[in-house]
Amino acid sequence: MSQRNACNSLRLVKLQQxxxxxxxxxxxxxxxxxxIGKIQSVEKLQRSFQLTLDYMSRQPPEMLLFVLRSLKGEAVGVGILNFRHQTERKAEIGVIICQQHQRQGYSYQAKRLLIAAAFEDFKATAVTAICQIDNAFANRANQKLGFRIEKTETDSKDKQTKNYWILEKR
Structure with a gap:
């Protein structure tokens, strides 16, 4: 990944053991x-963590998970860049910000960095994001970043209504 992994007050640092x-x-x-979804057991999360590291080590990677760090080095959240739609050259992004760091602009900055990585480093033609309809801050950040709602529907698994956002490369 290029050196464009930092802006204003945030850096993307690849997940490590x-x-x-x-x-x-x-x-x-x-x-x-x-x-985000249902909380899983610690054992299941530990397995998921190891799988994530495995997916990240593949060439090309199937996904990248980042620890979002303030410029002081403090972990403020996580960001994901997922390449589920490689044949369509789409990347999906997602961000989770720790409670004590919310409403400080980190989500917007992280999404901006993830979008740049998707388009510039991984040559995606579109970036997608999925947000529950009642997650006002995430939906507002997507709108400010230029995403448009592709569809709104209720997820059959968790029964939550979600906005499916898309940002196409210009």
Missing amino acids: QDLVFYLSIYTDPELMQF
Whole structure:
């Protein structure tokens, strides 16, 4: 990935083995997970963490997970760049910001960095994002970044209504 992995007050740092405790703290926090999905057991999350590191090591990577770090080095959240739609050259992004760091612009900055990586480093033709309809801050950030709603529908698994956003490369 290029050196464009930092802006204003945030850096993207690829997930590493030593990030397991932070990863678990994010994915076991009920308030954070209310917009993401069901909380899983620590054992299942540990397996997921190892799988994520495996996916990241493939060439080309199937996904990249980043620890979002303030310029002071403090972990403030996680960001994901997923290449589920490689044949269509689409990348999906997602961001989770720790409670104590929310509403400080980190989500917007992280999404901006992930979009740049998708388009410039991985040659995606479009970037997608999925947000629960009642996650006002995430939806507003997507809109400010130039995404448009492709569709809104209720997820058959978790029964949550979600906006499916898309940003096409210009």
